[in-house]
Amino acid sequence: MNHDPFHWGRPNQETYGTYNYNIAQASNQQHESQLDDFPKMHTQQPIITGTSVVSLKFKDGIIIAADNLGSYGSLLRFNNLERLIKVGDETVVGISGDISDLQQLERILAQLEIEEEIYDSDGGHKLRAPHVHEYLSKILYNRRSKMDPLWNAVIVGGFNEDGTPFLKYVDLLGVTYGSSTLATGFGSHLAVPLLRQLIPNDIDYTKVEEEDARKVLENCMRVLFYRDARAADKYSLVTIKSQTSESGSKQITFNHEKELKVENQSWKFAKDISGYGSKQL
Numbered sequence: 001m002n003h004d005p006f007h008w009g010r011p012n013q014e015t016y017g018t019y020n021y022n023i024a025q026a027s028n029q030q031h032e033s034q035l036d037d038f039p040k041m042h043t044q045q046p047i048i049t050g051t052s053v054v055s056l057k058f059k060d061g062i063i064i065a066a067d068n069l070g071s072y073g074s075l076l077r078f079n080n081l082e083r084l085i086k087v088g089d090e091t092v093v094g095i096s097g098d099i100s101d102l103q104q105l106e107r108i109l110a111q112l113e114i115e116e117e118i119y120d121s122d123g124g125h126k127l128r129a130p131h132v133h134e135y136l137s138k139i140l141y142n143r144r145s146k147m148d149p150l151w152n153a154v155i156v157g158g159f160n161e162d163g164t165p166f167l168k169y170v171d172l173l174g175v176t177y178g179s180s181t182l183a184t185g186f187g188s189h190l191a192v193p194l195l196r197q198l199i200p201n202d203i204d205y206t207k208v209e210e211e212d213a214r215k216v217l218e219n220c221m222r223v224l225f226y227r228d229a230r231a232a233d234k235y236s237l238v239t240i241k242s243q244t245s246e247s248g249s250k251q252i253t254f255n256h257e258k259e260l261k262v263e264n265q266s267w268k269f270a271k272d273i274s275g276y277g278s279k280q281l
Contacts, residue, residue, distance in 0.1 A: 046098035046151045048072055050083045051230040052187030053094035053155050054220045056195050057165040057180045057205035058213035061241030062157040064094050065217050069232035076232070082258070084236050085109060088127035090158050090252040092238045096184040097152035097172070105150060108139060129158025129166040141174025149173070153184040163242060163250060165205070180205040186228040191220035210241060222262045233262040
């Protein structure tokens with residue numbers, strides 16, 4: 001898919017009339033040969049980027065992970081970026097893509113938290129994952145419609161109003177969908193097949209224990225570290241689960257683990273590859 005806004009097309013002039021470039025604050029075009037004159041430009045391609053976010057549901061909640069690397073092209077520029085953002089008491093937002101746009105989304109979500117705290121503090125309502133996802137989908141689609149998209153892919157995890165796990169995706173075009181196994185970036189190619197070995201069908205997450213979900217997620221981060229040139233071995237992991245207390249009421253626990261490392265990593269297999277180092281064909 002071509003994410004360049006200038007390849008998305010525009011209304012047919014034969015149907016809707018000549019396009020008014022003053023609307024987009026573009027320079028006045030007198031001839032069709034001046035098609036290189038574009039409206040005011042914004043961030044039209046990512047600079048510092050974060051790679052995959054990997055997530056899945058299990059029977060008591062959701063688990064999500066993202067590494068801490070920020071890449072400047074092929075340069076590993078930053079190694080301390082946190083791409084899992086807590087929103088409210090029981091929602092996490094994992095973001096890949098442009099880091100400056102990630103910071104903008106972080107500010108937007110912080111403002112949303114403040115407003116919800118002010119207006120709903122006495123109403124008994126909580127800011128839940130479906131609300132955050134719906135809000136972000138509108139924000140991203142609005143920016144896309146202005147031809148100034150936020151260059152991110154976002155996964156929102158938490159709980160529905162009825163207490164069931166919630167996991168949905170939204171990208172820079174405002175495209176949304178939900179699944180029991182979700183990943184962005186290279187993770188959608190490398191990690192999702194591993195996740196679906198554990199959860200082949202959406203409803204099967206109800207049979208998955210937290211330990212099994214964590215184990216497969218750790219394996220996904222290991223595979224991404226080996227296979228994705230923009231991935232790192234240091235990552236953060238969030239587990240949100242619902243537990244029943246002794247009184248019978250359900251409690252939500254939010255566990256954000258940072259500075260985790262890919263375990264059992266080893267490049268020793270390289271010495272057995274012909275052509276590697278001093279070992280020749």
